[in-house]
Amino acid sequence: MTISAHLTDFAGFKVVSWEPGQPLGDPATTIHRIAVEYDDAAPWLAKFRAFLELPRVAETQGLVIGMWDTEAGMDGDPGEVVEALVTAHAHLPKLRAVFMNDITYEENEVSWIPNGDLSPIFAAYPALEHLGIRGGNGLSVGHLALPELRSLEIQAGGLSAELVREVMSAELPKLERLELYLGTDNYGATSTPEDLAPLLDGRLFPRLKYLGLKNSDHEDQIAQIVANAPVLEGLEVLDLSMGILTDEGAAALLSSPLVAKLKKLDVSFNWCSDEMVKKLEALPTEVDASDRQDADEDDWRYVSLGE
Incomplete structure (x- = not known):
């Protein structure tokens, strides 16, 4: 088995990829996947900051984090992503669902996905109801x-x-x-x-x-x-x-x-x-x-x- 497709639903919501310039989907039914691709000029952090500026972003109930670094390999570290999510907690007061590393085998094999200590996210969002994580390397x-x-x-x-x-x-x-x-x-x-x-x-x-x-x-x-x-x-x-x-x-x-x-x-x-x-x-x-x-x-x- 390989993971060949990105999530289309999670925690009862439809998952839709989001890019800067696009509007926010209906927060009652939709959550967004924020990711970079190999030919992207904008890094993940820039996309996430743009997402946080959207009208009604405070209504967001879930986030799916896709590939976050086009250079991320065995030695990568999601520390900046974790820090960004923690810092954004005041902008996302209704966040209830998080999926980390919605990454397919074409982007990075599951055994190669770098991970780390994700516990600061849980401290920042103590009301989480649904949590998904992909990749075991260094995961805590x-x-x-x-x-x-x-x-x-x-x-x-x-x-x-x-x-x-x-x-x-x-x-x-x-x-x-x-x-x-x-x-x-x-x-x-x-x-x-x-x-x-x-x-x-x-x-x-x-x-x-x-x-x-x-x-x-x-x-x-x-x-x-x-x-x-x-x-x-x-x-x-x-x-x-x-x-x-x-x-x-x-x-x-x-x-x-x-x-x-x-x-x-x-x-x-x-x-x-x-x-x-x-x-x-x-x-x-x-x-x-x-x-x-x-x-x-x-x-x-x-x-x-x-x-």
Whole structure:
């Protein structure tokens, strides 16, 4: 899998790219993506400052940050973008949704996207309800305490153990959707299934309805520790897609009475046998076991989103 297209919607809003000289879209239905392209004369900061001068910009409810530096590579740093967002907080009093790094593979592979400490943004916008982040290199969310946050999604070819532990110690009492692309050690993943332990008893995020622990080369082990964990009692959807899930992990899901009570189990892009897929699809819940990958015993298996 590659990320080949920019977001068209986020947090219930339509996402529209914005360029200087264009008007502000309807703040009730539209949020804007601010980005630079390789042939742009104006840097990202100049575009953002122009955006802040728009009439009714104070009504803006969300922002999508696209490519922010045409020269940004493995050694890039989004520090100036973070600082600009923090400084602009008085201009954006209604900001509720932020997506960082809406960058496609043609602009920068997901494993190459430079990141950094984004925690100053969260301090500046404590009323955030939806947060999306792409890219795991150097990513930190610090002590994440957002009392209104409903959804958190982090897309990466690999997330560090430190980042996963930060999420597992976050204070997000209203979180309903958590989606982590845990990734592979080939692209920076250093966490283990044990790092997810604070999540399992269901008390960390008591309102959680959707849990995505996906795109992992430890998907079997994750399935085994989650299958009978109390956290499933409050869930509607368990998403273990995009990773290296084989019959070993699927068997744990198949035998779990808690999994059978979910509204949906997503294990699409899996490495299970045909026989196991049929058994999963026979569970008394909606099951997506599509996109089965085929590999012999000694073949190399891989996650869906790596480089």
